[in-house]
Amino acid sequence: MEADTSSWQAVQLLVMRKRGNTGRRYRSGCSMFLLALGILFGSYARDVFSLRYQEASITILDIGITLTVIQYGGDRSLSVVSRNGNTLDQKLIADWGPNLRVNLYRVDSKNIAIMDFGDTFRISRDSFVMKSDTPSKDWKYLGTFVRLQQKLQFSPAGEADECMDILMAEPPPRNGRENIYRERC
Helix, strand or coil, X not given: CHHHHHHHHHHHHHHHHHHHHHHHHHHHHHHHHHHHHHHHHHHHHHHHHHCCEEEEEEEECCCCEEEEEEEECCEEXXXXXXXXXXXXXXXXXXXXXXXCCEEEEXXXXXXXXXXXXXXXXXXXXXXXXEEECCCCCCCEEEEEEEEECCEEEEEECCCCCCCEECCCCCCCCCCCCHHHEECCC
């Protein structure tokens, strides 16, 4: 009987040791999993949160307006402010590509235009209105709002070619500026 008791105690001791090792292995495995999860989330979060809110602006002195493209997550909008503080706001096409651009054009001495992949808007100094418009080959390209190295910025015409990314299988729109549409700007 005493041999059975000592065998039983030996088995219990072995099970307890095994459970102790299992607990350590379990805690170690959980720690490694959480560490890997933290590393993955950290690298993902840096990319997501760096794009959370950004804006870039340019002022056109002779017309007396400031244009600001705002990106918040995947949403983009345009805000136009006149010298006297009046504001026009326009939602732009959702940002689904890394280099989606918003091009700026001089229409004439009193008007400018903004073109993104979704639409074109003419902004008039005299009546301070923003209307949907059709691009013209006669417009002068001034530059583009584009995200470079995770930062939204305005790049003038001398630094950034006039371009618009084609992001789908459809042919580019026929709008007088067909030559600006490319697969990769």
